[in-house]
Every structure is written in structure tokens, then in C-alpha cells.
């Protein structure tokens with residue numbers, strides 16, 4: 001493609017908030033846009049189309065989008081032919097669509113999580129109409145297969161195995177924004193992974209809100225453990241990851257599959273959310289603290305060098321000091337490699353939002369700090385055991401802080417920095433860990 005041609009092409013810019021589901025949806029939108037002749041730009045002011053792919057999981061995520069949408073107004077005034085689209089989890093809520101209509105009238109297109117495949121049609125409509133085009137589906141019906149995706153990396157890729165969630169944890173908005181659980185057919189998943197492998201992909205991350213319940217709605221039942229075993233057979237793929245697992249459905253069959261499949265990485269992300277059984281019940285998590293601790297013991301016994309990470313919520317309604325101590329107790333007992341920690345955030349439309357015994361913000365913050373003070377020394381202690389050990393790293397990119405270094409990940413999903421150049425990107429290499437830290441490891445390449 002010569003420069004003159006490129007200059008005539010329309011440019012798009014996508015800003016993504018939220019989880020890997022959203023990141024991968026953005027990759028699909030890029031794929032769709034490039035199939036109709038758009039090219040990507042990293043500069044919003046150069047774009048002919050700006051898409052905000054939004055997240056609603058916590059209040060902060062939502063507020064960021066409003067702030068950014070407000071800023072776009074000036075840009076749109078200067079460049080009225082530019083199209084602005086908002087999609088993702090926020091637009092699935094009617095109140096938010098109404099708010100966009102009322103306060104952000106410079107937005108041209110609003111669509112949802114279930115109809116990203118309609119993007120070309122929506123753009124065409126918006127070019128012909130001056131009014132805001134709003135097209136949001138309540139649920140997707142069937143899964144749309146065969147959408148192109150422009151992936152961020154060639155050597156690693158997200159692959160959806162299922163969409164939606166049926167769990168209705170009482171704090172969580174996701175079941176309302178992503179619809180009911182639907183699994184993709186194993187043959188569709190395997191076809192995609194085979195294609196990725198043929199294009200040089202080495203690592204796949206299988207995505208679902210609760211991958212452990214994969215296959216339950218298929219006519220021909222297939223368990224997630226069986227799916228892992230099938231993916232493990234795909235030639236060329238060297239690493240398999242998956243996220244997220246739910247403790248209530250993590251079976252012995254799955255633990256065995258993780259253990260026996262050589263390509264499945266030694267890492268499990270298993271959110272426990274809270275340690276107190278009273279709070280777990282109020283969260284509708286459907287397991288107890290004892291069940292969680294037992295599971296961890298089983299996993300550690302079967303796969304001794306596995307890394308375990310988790311999600312924890314602090315300050316769910318009704319959480320007392322004693323309840324919070326139970327959360328700290330789980331952290332100390334399990335010894336997580338790392339944890340994503342969240343302050344409970346009220347999400348309108350979820351059952352927990354209506355609970356009366358909300359925890360005051362200052363107490364939430366104090367507990368949050370105590371939680372981090374408990375987690376960090378454990379992460380460091382675990383990482384220090386890696387000193388002088390040799391690990392396999394898939395090199396991802398030039399380090400953002402030091403251009404003479406590259407960054408990659410171990411099979412246990414730990415970030416490693418070491419001296420190296422761009423020729424290493426996408427390669428699996430051996431690295432000796434020289435300086436393990438709390439969140440990252442420093443090392444040296446072994447020839």
C-alpha cells in the first residue's frame with residue numbers, strides 16, 4: 001500500500017476500558033473496520049471515527065468514560081464530519097443511553113455488546129443521518145462466528161470460548177451487560193486456534209466469565225477440561241491460558257487436565273472475593289471459605305509449582321471487622337502470587353446496591369490498605385524463591401521504561417524484564433532470574 005492510498009483511507013481510533021472480553025471485542029472491531037478499508041490511528045484528532053468501548057463494572061470505570069466523552073466535544077466541533085461511537089457494557093443500560101442522548105449529543109452512534117458485527121451498517125447509517133443512531137440488543141441470540149479480528153500481538157491471542165454469565169453475583173453488573181451464558185462449539189474454537197497457529201501464534205488465552213461452566217448449554221455436552229485437552233493437541237501452540245475460573249464449578253477433572261496437558265500453563269486465576277461465609281452467601285457466590293481453601297489445597301497438591309492469583313472485594317455491604325479478618329485469613333493461608341483488589345462499588349440494578357448496611361468509604365479504604373499490606377510481602381516472598389532459577393519467557397515487547405530491555409511473561413504469568421532487543425519479540429527464551437521484586441522479575445537471557 002503506497003502512501004497516497006493510505007492518505008485517502010479513513011482512519012479509526014478505539015479506546016478500550018474494562019476486561020479482556022472488551023479488549024478482544026475491540027480487536028474484532030478493528031478487524032471489521034480494516035475489512036471495510038479503514039486504517040488505525042493512535043491519535044484521536046486524526047481519526048474519522050472514534051469508538052469508546054466502555055466498562056461498567058465499577059463506578060470509576062464509568063466516570064472515566066463520561067470525562068473522556070466530554071473532552072471529545074471540542075474535537076467534534078472542529079471536525080464535524082468525524083463520527084463518534086460509544087459501545088460496550090455501559091450502553092447496555094437504558095439509563096446510560098438516555099444520559100448519552102441528553103448530555104452528549106455530539107455522539108453519532110450508540111451500540112452494544114451483542115451487535116458489534118453491525119458496525120459497518122451503523123457507520124453507513126450515521127453518515128446519512130444527522131440524528132444519533134442507537135442500536136442496542138438485549139441479548140445476542142446465537143453467537144456470531146467468523147468475525148475478523150486484528151489482534152494486538154501475532155504470537156499471542158485471546159479466544160472466546162463462551163459469552164455471558166449466569167451467576168448473578170449480587171454486586172456484579174456483568175450478567176446484565178453481557179447476557180446469558182453461551183458456549184461456542186468446540187469445532188469453531190479449534191478452527192480459530194488452528195488458524196492462529198498457522199499464522200504463527202504461540203499462546204492462546206481462552207476467555208469466558210466463568211470458563212468452568214463451558215459447554216453446559218451445548219447440545220453435545222463438552223466439559224472445559226475436555227476442551228483444554230483438545231486445544232492441547234493443536235500443533236504450533238505452545239502455551240494455553242484461561243480466565244476466569246469460578247470456585248463453585250472447578251472440578252477434579254479440570255485440575256487433572258491442567259496437570260496433564262503440557263501446554264496448559266501453571267497458573268490459575270481463581271477469584272475468592274471474600275473470606276467470610278456470611279458475605280459469600282450475601283454475594284451469592286455459592287461456595288464457602290472452607291470449600292475454597294480445600295480447592296486450593298487440592299490444586300497445590302496436584303500441581304506443586306502452580307501460581308495462584310485472585311480477585312478480592314473489600315467493603316461489601318454488611319462486612320464487619322470480623323468478616324474482613326476472614327478475608328485476610330484466606331490471603332495468609334493461600335499465599336497468592338498476586339491479587340486484584342477492589343473497593344466495593346455500588347452498581348445500580350444489582351441486588352447489593354439495595355442492601356441497607358453499606359460500609360462507609362473511610363472504613364473501606366482502611367481495610368483496603370490493610371489488605372494490600374498483607375498481600376504484597378507474600379508476593380515478594382514467593383517471587384524471591386525464583387532467584388537464580390531459569391524460567392521460560394515469551395517475549396512480548398520492548399520495555400516501556402528502558403528501551404535496552406524487553407518484557408515478557410513466564411508460564412506462571414509473571415512479568416520479566418531483561419536486556420534484549422526487538423528480535424526477541426514473539427520468541428520463547430530461557431531467562432535466569434537475578435532480581436525478583438514484588439510485581440516483576442529482573443533477569444538475564446541465557447544463550
Ligand code: SAH
Nearest residue numbers: 171172209244271311312342343344345347
Ligand atoms: N467473571 C469474573 C470477573 C468479572 S469482573 C469472575 O467471576 O471472577 C472482575 C472482578 O471485578 C470481579 O472478580 C470482582 O472482584 C470485581 N467486581 C465486580 N463487580 C464489582 C463491584 N460492584 N465492586 C467492586 N468490584 C467488583
Ligand code: SF4
Nearest residue numbers: 165167168169172174
Ligand atoms: Fe460477575 Fe459473578 Fe458473573 Fe463473575 S461470575 S461475571 S463476578 S456475576
Ligand code: F3S
Nearest residue numbers: 018019055056057089
Ligand atoms: Fe467491564 Fe463489561 Fe468486562 S462491565 S469488566 S467490560 S464484561
